[in-house]
Structure formats: C-alpha cells, structure tokens
Amino acid sequence: NECFVCNSLKESENIALHGMVYFSSDDEFVDAYKSSNTVICFRHIQMVVKEAADPLWAGKTSARILEVTQSKLKKIKLDLSNFIKKHDYQSAHDYTRDELESYHDVVDFFSGQMRL
Helix, strand or coil: CCCHHHHHHHHHHHHHHHHHHHCCCCHHHHHHHHHCCCCCCHHHHHHHHHHHHCHHHCCCCCHHHHHHHHHHHHHHHHHHHHHHHCCCCCCCCCCCHHHHHHHHHHHHHHHCCCCC
C-alpha cells in the first residue's frame, strides 16, 4: 500500500511533464514560460528531456524549453556574479532584488525546492 498523497503527487507531476512536452512547440506556452519568474528545476528538466525522447511524443522536442531554461540560468549566473562582486569591501553598489535572491535561485534549481 502506497501513500495516497505520494501517489497523487506523482500523478500530478506526470500530468505536468506530459503537458510540458505536449505544449513545447506551442509559441504561447513557451512565451508564458519565458516571461514567468520561474525556472524548471534540474530534476524536472531531465524528466522533460527523457519524456520528449519517448516515441509516443514523435515530433515533439524539449529543445525550446531547454533554450528558455538556459537563458534563465544565464540571468541567474549574472545576478549571482554581481552579488558576489558587490560583496567586495570597495564596492559601493546596492544589490538588486534579483541579485539578492540569486543564490537561492541556484539552490532551488538544483534541489527542486520552492521557497514559499
């Protein structure tokens, strides 16, 4: 006997992953992800790539989702780099909100956790 909550979460996760692959070629879906403040975590990106490789999804690809995620990660990398540079004692610059949250974003991406 498995936990009802765990089973429900797995099922919801699978539905979301199937939806992401299904809509990965839809401009509106990709644009919505691009303009959102979220980044798909490392674990789920791996699952999207694996799911898209399934013959069931012939013609679908994870490339556009990966491109958007890569772009978002580059922004986080830049924010984190600026955050670190501004820790220099000679720096007189204020932190941006994105810079202040950049190290959380990196941890969130690799851990798959979401801050509330």
